[in-house]
Amino acid sequence: MNSRADMTSISALTVATITAFLAWKYPDRAVFREHRLGLIDLEGTPLLGNLPSMVQNIDRFYDYLTEHYERLNTLTFRTTRIFMPNMIHTTDPKNIEHILKNNFEGYIKGPSFDYMMHELLGKGIFNSDGDRWKMQRKTASRIFHVKNFRDQFTSVFVNEINLASREIFDKAAVSGEIIDFHDIMLRFTMDSFAELGFGVALNSLLKRAEFADSFDALQSHAFNRFVVPGIDAYETAKHYLTYWSKTKSIKQHLETVDVFAENLIKQRRQEEAAAKLAGVESEKQDLLSRFMRETYANGETLDDVDLRDTILNFIIAGRDTTAQALTWTFYQLMLYPEVQAKVYAEVEQFISKEVEADPARLYSVIQNMVYSHAVFFEVLRLYPSVPGNQKEAVKDDVWPDGTRILKGDYVSWQPYCQGRSTKIWGVDAKEFKPERWISEEDGSLVRASPFQWSAFNAGPRVCLGQNLAILEALVAILLMVKRYKFQQAPGHKVEILNLITLSMKDGLKITVEKREP
Numbered sequence: 001m002n003s004r005a006d007m008t009s010i011s012a013l014t015v016a017t018i019t020a021f022l023a024w025k026y027p028d029r030a031v032f033r034e035h036r037l038g039l040i041d042l043e044g045t046p047l048l049g050n051l052p053s054m055v056q057n058i059d060r061f062y063d064y065l066t067e068h069y070e071r072l073n074t075l076t077f078r079t080t081r082i083f084m085p086n087m088i089h090t091t092d093p094k095n096i097e098h099i100l101k102n103n104f105e106g107y108i109k110g111p112s113f114d115y116m117m118h119e120l121l122g123k124g125i126f127n128s129d130g131d132r133w134k135m136q137r138k139t140a141s142r143i144f145h146v147k148n149f150r151d152q153f154t155s156v157f158v159n160e161i162n163l164a165s166r167e168i169f170d171k172a173a174v175s176g177e178i179i180d181f182h183d184i185m186l187r188f189t190m191d192s193f194a195e196l197g198f199g200v201a202l203n204s205l206l207k208r209a210e211f212a213d214s215f216d217a218l219q220s221h222a223f224n225r226f227v228v229p230g231i232d233a234y235e236t237a238k239h240y241l242t243y244w245s246k247t248k249s250i251k252q253h254l255e256t257v258d259v260f261a262e263n264l265i266k267q268r269r270q271e272e273a274a275a276k277l278a279g280v281e282s283e284k285q286d287l288l289s290r291f292m293r294e295t296y297a298n299g300e301t302l303d304d305v306d307l308r309d310t311i312l313n314f315i316i317a318g319r320d321t322t323a324q325a326l327t328w329t330f331y332q333l334m335l336y337p338e339v340q341a342k343v344y345a346e347v348e349q350f351i352s353k354e355v356e357a358d359p360a361r362l363y364s365v366i367q368n369m370v371y372s373h374a375v376f377f378e379v380l381r382l383y384p385s386v387p388g389n390q391k392e393a394v395k396d397d398v399w400p401d402g403t404r405i406l407k408g409d410y411v412s413w414q415p416y417c418q419g420r421s422t423k424i425w426g427v428d429a430k431e432f433k434p435e436r437w438i439s440e441e442d443g444s445l446v447r448a449s450p451f452q453w454s455a456f457n458a459g460p461r462v463c464l465g466q467n468l469a470i471l472e473a474l475v476a477i478l479l480m481v482k483r484y485k486f487q488q489a490p491g492h493k494v495e496i497l498n499l500i501t502l503s504m505k506d507g508l509k510i511t512v513e514k515r516e517p
Contacts, residue, residue: 036404039088040077042068049080058224059505061498062387062416065089069417075424076403085112085410087390091418094400097451099411101459103397110392112410116225117500119254120218122305124313131297133461136310139294140464143196143287153196153468154359157475160192163205169484173514178489180507181330185323185476186212192472193318198264198311199286214248214256215315219499221250226390261308268292287314320501321385322469326476327508328383329376332432333481334488334510339375339434340481346371347482356479366474370445374437376473377448380455381425382432387416387502389457415454416502424452485513 044050057064068077075092090096099107108129121127125136164184172179187204190212194202202209248256268288275281291310295301302310333340346369355361366372390412397405405411422429425436437446450458456466463469480486488494489509497505 038402039404040072040074042072042077042079044080048082051081051084054079054081059498060496062414062496062502065388065414066417066420069421073423075421076399076401085392088403088405088409088411089417090399090401090403090411090413091421091424092399092401093418093424093449093451095403096413096418096454096458097449098400099391099413100451100454100457100461104460106393106395106397107391107411108394110410112392113390117222119250120222120257121313121316122309124309126313126316127309135294135296136291137461137464139290140287140314142290143285144464144468150360150363153471154363154475156192156195157472158356158359158362158479160188160205161476161479163191164188165479165483167206169480169512170514172512173484176511178492178509178511181486181510182323182327182504182507183208185326186319188476189323189326189472190315190319193315197287197314197318198268199284199288200264200267209260210256211260214253215312216499216503217248217253218250218257219316219320219501220497221253222500223498257312258308261311262304264288264311265304265307316500317463317465318468320499320503322472324385324501324503325376325380325383325469326473327504328502329379329473329477330480330486330510331488331494331508332375332379334486336432339432340485343372343375343477343481347478351478351482356482362475363471366471366478369474369478370438370443371434372474372478373445373470374434376470376477377437377453378432378434381419381453382430383502384415384419384455385501386455386457387498388412388414413454418452418454483515485515487511487513 042050045052054061054064069075069089069091076088076090076095078086078088080086109127114127117127123132125133125140128136168179168184171177184205187208190204190209191202194200194204204212265288268284269292271284272289272292288307288311291302291307293301333343350365350369351362355365390410393405393407393409393411395407399405418424420430437448438444439446450456450462456463456469487510489511492509493506494508495505497503
């Protein structure tokens, strides 16, 4: 039995036990849900609310929500779960704009989100609010400027793709072996971001790091916390029940991740100390160095715990999101060979050997490749790297659609569900159609509202690395399509794995064929 099946069965037993106890202890109580005029409630069971159906559908959670949006013919509804906050879900672009921009101060991450994510993210940028968040965002924003994109960033991405080509794809093309494209993309983005963000060469393309497995396990645990009460107790029990199999516990995964971050910090502090001893000022401008030099309003510098949180938050941003987007992109290119052929034709038109060898020229040329951008944007519409998000209301509010929000309510919006909504994108919403991003009038690239296409969030918390992610993804897509033809391995089934990001349960198994030069 796999771990997900174990988790579902044990969670069901836990739910049944809790239900029996509460029915005996509090026979007159059910999940609290006050009536609000005009708000649609998803029907559930007495006492437990929607928890049983959510546990049953945990492996397809966002498809489960999408089906209810469509079945109820609504853009907003509410769910309930015993021992968990009631949640008001929405895909309405006007509501999302209200939450993320117009009433930005009215919604925070809140204690529930912090509890779910604290072990992994600590007090980092994704898990914080207020002054702490503002300081981290201001510091991080200084690295994302045009000159870096044009020169250093593009060069790093090209070098890492060249390494993947030599060490992985070329060899697979010769041997005919089946390789896991998803795993390769996670290692590619990890190496790229480690160099840009932390100034270190991890070389995980050559050997998968233990850190990556633990990082993914912690993400999976954090996602399960959002859905299933008692998951921490389950994980503890599972660890002791499978102790002799040497399966890592969540605590052990956390230790692995912490050691990884601590080693990065220790190495950088030693470098900074050596530079100071030599009487020279460090010239490192990566994210880690910038945060080491940053101070809070009271003049204190960030301690090692703060820096650890910074590292892990930006690994999710820099490694996971782009890797997932790249994997889903090539999955679509393999499903639709005619789309892959069009991307290849555009590559042949724009990217010569001379352009490929010049990072500044490559950066400029990519900006004009409309169809390739359209393909990537369409992938993010259907497979957004962060499929869902939530916040807590700090005061009463009324949304543009009339939904009444009370202080303490938890609200959620899901880019995954939004991209599949026929009420937003039309009857062909679930179709992969890159042409929807290209103007019929002049052939230019069409940009949707960030509140309708919220793959990169929106408002004051819009993704700082949006342009970085698009550049990295397009460099990888275009150079790989230029060099290879990819095919999905026979019999391999692609399924979603819900982490904090939209992953693949069993990877993306492929075969590679080199194109004629």
